Amino acid sequence: MTSSNKSIRNPLGKVRGLGSAKDGTHHWWMQRVTAVALIPLSLWMLYSLLSLTQNGADYVRYWLESPAHALFLILFLGVSIYHGKLGLQVVIEDYVHTHLSKTIALLLNTYGSAVLFIMALLAVLELHFA
Amino acid sequence: MTDTSSQPNTAQTAAHSRPLSPHISIYNWHISMILSILHRATGVALMVGIIALVAWFWSVAYCPEAVSTFESIGSAWYGRLLLVGWTFAFFLHFGNGIRHLFWDGGKGFQLDTAWRSGVIVAGWSVLSTALLWFILLA
Numbered sequence: 001m002t003s004s005n006k007s008i009r010n011p012l013g014k015v016r017g018l019g020s021a022k023d024g025t026h027h028w029w030m031q032r033v034t035a036v037a038l039i040p041l042s043l044w045m046l047y048s049l050l051s052l053t054q055n056g057a058d059y060v061r062y063w064l065e066s067p068a069h070a071l072f073l074i075l076f077l078g079v080s081i082y083h084g085k086l087g088l089q090v091v092i093e094d095y096v097h098t099h100l101s102k103t104i105a106l107l108l109n110t111y112g113s114a115v116l117f118i119m120a121l122l123a124v125l126e127l128h129f130a
Numbered sequence: 131m132t133d134t135s136s137q138p139n140t141a142q143t144a145a146h147s148r149p150l151s152p153h154i155s156i157y158n159w160h161i162s163m164i165l166s167i168l169h170r171a172t173g174v175a176l177m178v179g180i181i182a183l184v185a186w187f188w189s190v191a192y193c194p195e196a197v198s199t200f201e202s203i204g205s206a207w208y209g210r211l212l213l214v215g216w217t218f219a220f221f222l223h224f225g226n227g228i229r230h231l232f233w234d235g236g237k238g239f240q241l242d243t244a245w246r247s248g249v250i251v252a253g254w255s256v257l258s259t260a261l262l263w264f265i266l267l268a
Contacts, residue, residue, distance in 0.1 A: 084177035
């Protein structure tokens with residue numbers, strides 16, 4: 001947007017002939033792929049949280065001894081963090097307009113989601129194997 | 131962004147002072163608009179919820195002394211309000227997400243169908259939140 005201020009060439013003229021980026025639908029498609037996976041996963045998470053939140057930390061440790069619980073919890077957290085990362089990316093792209101702050105916000109979104117998922121993974125594995 | 135006071139004789143101001151067609155202000159509110167905005171807002175809220183959930187699992191795993199903080203917040207009125215808000219956000223985002231998946235398949239774009247599916251999603255989110263918390267607190 002701002003880069004075209006000093007040029008009389010319009011944006012279409014600049015990109016014409018460069019070819020497609022080849023991954024134009026990837027973001028949209030992955031948002032749908034994760035959304036479909038989250039239909040069963042999120043219902044299972046909600047159902048599990050009803051007992052987890054009411055029974056305290058010792059019950060969480062006991063519950064995570066089950067490999068199936070650990071597997072589905074990692075799946076839910078991984079897929080939902082990915083889905084949320086894609087969604088927040090669109091929100092940032094829509095509402096943050098200056099190039100610098102948009103780039104910083106998008107980087108923080110990407111790095112933050114990665115850190116969040118690794119924290120989730122470490123916590124679940126620790127509780128499962130402990 | 132737009133500076134209306136300066137003279138439109140540079141390339142920069144010319145680029146920014148082009149007239150915009152009116153968008154949000156000229157439409158009557160209808161349910162698809164409200165749900166579209168709420169879908170985004172609840173999505174952001176649910177991401178905050180995921181962060182809280184991971185922080186809770188993290189504290190159970192690595193800092194047991196912090197677990198009581200989560201428990202006291204969760205049983206306080208503002209914690210309860212947060213939890214009720216997150217369950218409502220979940221049911222709305224879940225229901226409206228399925229509505230979006232139908233749209234992605236090219237179905238449900240008829241005006242009356244889109245209106246009806248919107249009413250169903252709104253009703254579903256309110257009723258399932260109420261039912262869940264009625265069961266939890268009863």
